Amino acid sequence: MTSEARFADAALRTWKLYLDRSTKFLDNLSDEQLLVPIAPGKNTLLYIYGHLAAVHDGIFPLLGLGERLHPEYDAPFLKNADGAVEHSVTPQDLRAAWNEIHDKLWSAFTGLTAEQWLERHTAVSPEAFEKEPHRNRYSVLLNRLGHATYHLGQVVLVKSKE
Amino acid sequence: MTSEARFADAALRTWKLYLDRSTKFLDNLSDEQLLVPIAPGKNTLLYIYGHLAAVHDGIFPLLGLGERLHPEYDAPFLKNADGAVEHSVTPQDLRAAWNEIHDKLWSAFTGLTAEQWLERHTAVSPEAFEKEPHRNRYSVLLNRLGHATYHLGQVVLVKSKE
Numbered sequence: 289m290t291s292e293a294r295f296a297d298a299a300l301r302t303w304k305l306y307l308d309r310s311t312k313f314l315d316n317l318s319d320e321q322l323l324v325p326i327a328p329g330k331n332t333l334l335y336i337y338g339h340l341a342a343v344h345d346g347i348f349p350l351l352g353l354g355e356r357l358h359p360e361y362d363a364p365f366l367k368n369a370d371g372a373v374e375h376s377v378t379p380q381d382l383r384a385a386w387n388e389i390h391d392k393l394w395s396a397f398t399g400l401t402a403e404q405w406l407e408r409h410t411a412v413s414p415e416a417f418e419k420e421p422h423r424n425r426y427s428v429l430l431n432r433l434g435h436a437t438y439h440l441g442q443v444v445l446v447k448s449k450e
Numbered sequence: 451m452t453s454e455a456r457f458a459d460a461a462l463r464t465w466k467l468y469l470d471r472s473t474k475f476l477d478n479l480s481d482e483q484l485l486v487p488i489a490p491g492k493n494t495l496l497y498i499y500g501h502l503a504a505v506h507d508g509i510f511p512l513l514g515l516g517e518r519l520h521p522e523y524d525a526p527f528l529k530n531a532d533g534a535v536e537h538s539v540t541p542q543d544l545r546a547a548w549n550e551i552h553d554k555l556w557s558a559f560t561g562l563t564a565e566q567w568l569e570r571h572t573a574v575s576p577e578a579f580e581k582e583p584h585r586n587r588y589s590v591l592l593n594r595l596g597h598a599t600y601h602l603g604q605v606v607l608v609k610s611k612e
Binding site (some may be wrong): 289291292294295296297298299301302304306326327330351402403406409421422424426427430431433435437438439440441442445 | 451453454456457458459460461463464468488489492500536564565567568580583584586588589592593595596597600601602604607
């Protein structure tokens with residue numbers, strides 16, 4: 289493995305570690321628990337997991353890895369506050385979408401070479417990337433890792449059913 | 451900048467982004483707020499920030515970057531639950547230690563070359579590292595980043611005073 293590949297590998301391992309932990313926690317929550325706010329007046333677990341699903345689904349086009357799988361998650365879980373718009377996403381729907389998005393994302397992630405991780409993401413123009421080469425795919429991965437664990441820290445405040 | 455250096459740079463930028471956010475949030479908390487649990491029966495903010503300070507202080511010896519600055523933080527904030535052992539750390543002490551640890555850590559981090567980030571950390575033996583080269587300094591950085599944002603997600607549930 290080259291040095292570049294070791295760096296890419298390190299982030300993928302950390303992503304997998306924390307995302308697997310998030311999935312395991314979700315699997316141990318009942319459907320009823322998903323509908324409870326994490327603290328009085330705060331977001332429900334369904335909203336937080338839906339929010340993470342929407343953000344992670346957005347990684348596909350952002351990294352040039354394909355189309356969104358669930359663009360319908362944006363309105364209820366990303367662009368609006370919890371409960372602000374009506375939606376028909378059930379806990380069962382969310383669980384299926386969560387697994388679908390993360391399985392496919394993992395396949396896409398592991399298919400990239402180290403060099404491809406350092407290429408620009410689609411939200412930065414080739415001209416801007418010339419000046420700011422740190423706006424690459426890898427930086428998106430690390431940022432989304434920090435975002436995912438930020439919310440994982442919140443969901444674990446609610447006791448799982450095990 | 452070499453490709454290796456770009457990878458190291460990406461993690462340092464992400465570390466700085468989230469740690470600066472944590473520091474800013476801490477700066478906006480009153481001393482009284484630091485003593486309030488984040489949710490009924492949960493940890494206080496003083497404990498969570500003290501816990502992060504202790505873990506981050508532990509990065510110095512773990513990465514071979516020097517001695518601990520505040521080993522006295524381990525008993526009250528790392529090895530025991532909130533309130534389980536008496537300690538004399540005041541909000542003022544914590545704020546000073548937090549800044550001291552993170553300032554010094556940042557200097558140490560930015561002094562490492564990309565190659566040094568891929569070297570083993572001190573909790574893995576040279577023999578084990580031969581077989582598991584992913585147990586390097588860089589993996590510790592990414593793991594601690596995930597851990598720090600995990601707790602940042604919790605502290606922000608408490609309204610800051612601004």
